[in-house]
Amino acid sequence: MHDLGVFYLMSRAANFPDLANDPVELHALLVSWHDSIGHALLSALGSPESVLVAVQEHETDREIVELKSLTDVLYVANKIANRTSSWRDPELDGEVDTSMLETIFDADALAEIVAESEEEVLSLKAALGG
Template sequence: MTNAVTFKILEDIARDLSSDEITFPTFLDITFQVRSALKDPNLSVEQLAKLVGAEPLMSAKIIRMSNSVALNPSGREIADVKSAIVRVGMEAVRTVSFAVAMEQLLKSKQMQPFENLSQRLWEHTSHVAALCRVLARKLAKINGDEAMFSGLVHDLGVFYLMSRAANFPELVNDKAELHALLVGWHDNIGHALLSALGSPESVLEAVRDHETDREISTVSNLSDVLYVANKIANRSSCWRDPELDGAVDTSVLDTLFDAETLAEIIDESEEEVQSLKAALGG
């Protein structure tokens, strides 16, 4: 019975994502507004600040991020949205808009049946986002903001599938089937959603492949950064249920780093990880 429900959800999603005019989930509304605004090459900081200022949660998160240890090494605090945007950069607003959208979804009434899973998912997501920024700067020498954005949205498919599954009580009550749906389909569906939202190809590729086990010898691009950040986070804050899925294989970390080097990376980045996690999920 439940397999038929799973098939129906996937069929409905496939139909939605292949249509000419995609109807985005309500929880992505503010993200869509920000995305549309950022596409304007003439958008000013003042205009973006006005859009952000109309959403209290976004305002608070932008200011919190601008004052995080990661982005404010001088310790000089900022209290207004415009100054915060100048410090974090206009592209960081995109990241925060997704953070607000996903956090609000997880706190919504429809997601109450998934409360424990939601908490684990958000902890994992914010941890990966922060680790991505750290790894991008320390190892790959690539854009930290794009890396953090990739980390934040890498499990967007899980959020989306949970929001759809909430409408099917029989699936909500079948934890094993629900878990199989989330694990098996979240990367492809997240890729399709982000593609429809016009995300850069580098982000799409990284999200599509973040669960694909492979051997890597160096962390040199965005896909590597997200893959490794996800593995590190899975050791301490995995959203999957080990009783339903078994432990996630993170052995690639032991072949990529010796124990001392990995410990140093984690220790050196811990303050920044905690700071950015607080800013994104506070």
């Protein structure tokens, strides 16, 4: 749900062939705007403020020592997801820095989290046609 803005922007980009056919420009648009667009969409749906803040700030780098809020949880979950299944193209904007995860989890715990979520991730991808 935190990357809802990506889906919306991609659906709108389909109406603009020059943009849709330019992977560099499309990727830049998605990276720059997906969190704000997701925030706006969820706000229009009446989502709670805690969800809106978490979606708006899920890409904002910060130091986290312990998970204290939904914003922290979503930020860390996004970093974990970016290690294995990011929609971002590293050739266009570099690798997403996930090193902060090492301050919260040891390697075994992180591997276990990823393994436990793998079935759900595959199910969601299948449901979305991927």
